[in-house]
Amino acid sequence: MERKPLPIGIEDFKRLIDDEYYFVDKTLMIKELIESQTIVGLFTRPRRFGKTLNMSMIQHFFEKAEESNAYLFDGLKISEYPECMKYQGQYPVISVSLKSMKQGSYKDAFRMFKVLISREYDRHKNVLNSDKISDSEKELFNSILNQKAEDVSYLDSIKFLSDTMAKYHNKNVIILIDEYDVPLENAFHQGFYNDMVNLIRSVFESALKTNPSLDRAFLTGCLRVSRESIFTGLNNLDIFTIISPMFTDSFGFTPDEITNILKYYNLEDKADEIKEWYDGYLFGDTQIYNPWSTINHIKNLTANPNYPCKPYWSNTSSNEIVKRLIEESNDRTKNTIEELINGTPVKAQIFEDVTYGTIDINSEYIWSFLLFTGYLKVISYEIIGDETYYEMVIPNTEIKSIYKNTIRAWFTKKLNADSRKDILEAILNADAEKLEDLLCTWMTDTISCFDERENFYHGFVAGLVSGFNGYVVVSNRESGNGRFDLVVKQRSKWHYAAILEFKIVDKFNQMLNACDEALQQIEDKDYEASLRDEQYENIAKLGICFCQKRCRVKSGGIDRFEY
Numbered sequence: 001m002e003r004k005p006l007p008i009g010i011e012d013f014k015r016l017i018d019d020e021y022y023f024v025d026k027t028l029m030i031k032e033l034i035e036s037q038t039i040v041g042l043f044t045r046p047r048r049f050g051k052t053l054n055m056s057m058i059q060h061f062f063e064k065a066e067e068s069n070a071y072l073f074d075g076l077k078i079s080e081y082p083e084c085m086k087y088q089g090q091y092p093v094i095s096v097s098l099k100s101m102k103q104g105s106y107k108d109a110f111r112m113f114k115v116l117i118s119r120e121y122d123r124h125k126n127v128l129n130s131d132k133i134s135d136s137e138k139e140l141f142n143s144i145l146n147q148k149a150e151d152v153s154y155l156d157s158i159k160f161l162s163d164t165m166a167k168y169h170n171k172n173v174i175i176l177i178d179e180y181d182v183p184l185e186n187a188f189h190q191g192f193y194n195d196m197v198n199l200i201r202s203v204f205e206s207a208l209k210t211n212p213s214l215d216r217a218f219l220t221g222c223l224r225v226s227r228e229s230i231f232t233g234l235n236n237l238d239i240f241t242i243i244s245p246m247f248t249d250s251f252g253f254t255p256d257e258i259t260n261i262l263k264y265y266n267l268e269d270k271a272d273e274i275k276e277w278y279d280g281y282l283f284g285d286t287q288i289y290n291p292w293s294t295i296n297h298i299k300n301l302t303a304n305p306n307y308p309c310k311p312y313w314s315n316t317s318s319n320e321i322v323k324r325l326i327e328e329s330n331d332r333t334k335n336t337i338e339e340l341i342n343g344t345p346v347k348a349q350i351f352e353d354v355t356y357g358t359i360d361i362n363s364e365y366i367w368s369f370l371l372f373t374g375y376l377k378v379i380s381y382e383i384i385g386d387e388t389y390y391e392m393v394i395p396n397t398e399i400k401s402i403y404k405n406t407i408r409a410w411f412t413k414k415l416n417a418d419s420r421k422d423i424l425e426a427i428l429n430a431d432a433e434k435l436e437d438l439l440c441t442w443m444t445d446t447i448s449c450f451d452e453r454e455n456f457y458h459g460f461v462a463g464l465v466s467g468f469n470g471y472v473v474v475s476n477r478e479s480g481n482g483r484f485d486l487v488v489k490q491r492s493k494w495h496y497a498a499i500l501e502f503k504i505v506d507k508f509n510q511m512l513n514a515c516d517e518a519l520q521q522i523e524d525k526d527y528e529a530s531l532r533d534e535q536y537e538n539i540a541k542l543g544i545c546f547c548q549k550r551c552r553v554k555s556g557g558i559d560r561f562e563y
């Protein structure tokens with residue numbers, strides 16, 4: 001049986017239907033939109049959760065096109081509701097996506113905005129053939145279409161287009177703005193956030209606040225718009241976040257939808273691993289899978305049924321915020337991240353109006369940001385007085401791996417920024433007191449993944465002693481009657497080497513004894529054997545024990561050899 005292809009990267013609803021891609025039917029979102037009587041609605045969901053495809057679906061449903069799009073909805077859920085289908089193809093629609101506004105300067109970002117507006121004007125240039133549009137309006141229309149208008153004209157460009165379209169069609173306009181906050185996020189990272197806020201505020205206020213040509217408008221983004229920064233005075237704005245009770249199943253895949261996909265592609269046996277890696281989100285009270293990661297993995301499974309799960313979502317733009325959080329976090333935040341990775345919930349208030357510009361103002365906002373961008377999920381809440389506190393955890397294995405990979409990258413960056421020569425010297429000189437002090441300092445500053453304790457501690461020390469010119473680090477190699485944990489040795493000379501053996505305990509009062517056991521193991525297993533074979537002259541021996549963020553070190557001295 002030939003199966004439909006998966007729509008990876010397909011964000012055009014018409015193409016998806018015409019080319020017969022597999023479609024998870026979300027058309028009942030349209031019914032909910034109509035019944036809600038929303039005038040201006042903002043939908044906030046994490047990146048790559050189907051926002052753009054849904055906006056394209058909404059456009060093709062409502063838009064009055066030269067050729068009817070009604071056939072696109074044949075057999076879909078919305079077609080079963082004639083009271084909704086009467087709205088199909090009845091409205092002029094303006095559709096603008098801001099997701100490509102990711103330039104490095106405000107000047108270039110504004111230039112891109114002009115390009116995007118010009119393209120939408122070009123889509124509706126048939127209004128120029130109408131006598132309903134005055135000559136002066138046609139002149140302004142053409143100047144914006146050709147990107148020759150004065151900059152100030154673009155601040156009002158969406159409203160002006162809606163005015164001309166309303167005149168032409170004799171009907172008010174639906175406005176769709178997809179990924180409204182991409183330019184804001186980019187500007188936040190690039191350093192021109194306030195300029196971008198001013199631009200977006202001017203455009204949105206004219207188009208959505210006092211626009212007699214507007215029928216309704218829908219926007220999507222990751223974060224909700226702060227009324228104070230963008231929508232001053234806009235009283236008809238409905239915001240549907242991931243904790244709202246409406247439109248809970250409109251974005252992402254529900255468990256039933258995942259079951260149907262897996263059955264269609266004959267992959268029912270992969271349900272558990274897909275759930276572990278890509279499930280775990282909660283929108284309202286609805287359980288949701290990450291759609292981007294799920295369909296990418298299912299596509300790989302159709303080619304190779306043994307293909308392992310991996311993080312497909314790891315290169316989304318909002319990862320920059322996680323990276324920044326880890327790099328700039330204080331001790332309290334670092335400890336909370338450690339607890340999250342190790343399965344302990346974080347308890348915090350949720351600020352639904354968090355914006356990119358407020359993240360640095362209040363450190364508590366970061367948990368709200370991580371929730372709305374898909375890096376946390378709510379598992380419970382508690383009302384204390386007039387305040388609500390939410391318990392949140394990492395949603396799934398994919399997101400956990402993103403935290404860990406980001407931490408590893410941060411640790412590598414931190415290593416590269418520090419000489420660490422004092423650590424190497426302490427090891428080669430078997431200076432237990434100095435090495436213990438240095439390791440404890442680094443442990444305090446580091447975000448630890450204690451759910452992989454042994455691997456973490458081993459990698460932690462290996463990272464600290466790696467990268468020195470003239471030295472090589474060897475892990476878990478056979479020597480004598482066993483395998484040592486770590487050896488540091490000169491590469492081209494044979495003067496100095498050191499053997500490090502690690503122990504991990506659960507109680508602090510066990511640490512010194514564990515160090516003694518590590519040193520005894522070096523002797524009993526004769527880990528020096530391979531180094532003697534290579535004729536190293538000075539071999540230091542160190543027993544190191546870890547317990548949470550504490551470290552103890554004992555020295556076994558330096559064995560000196562003459563060959």
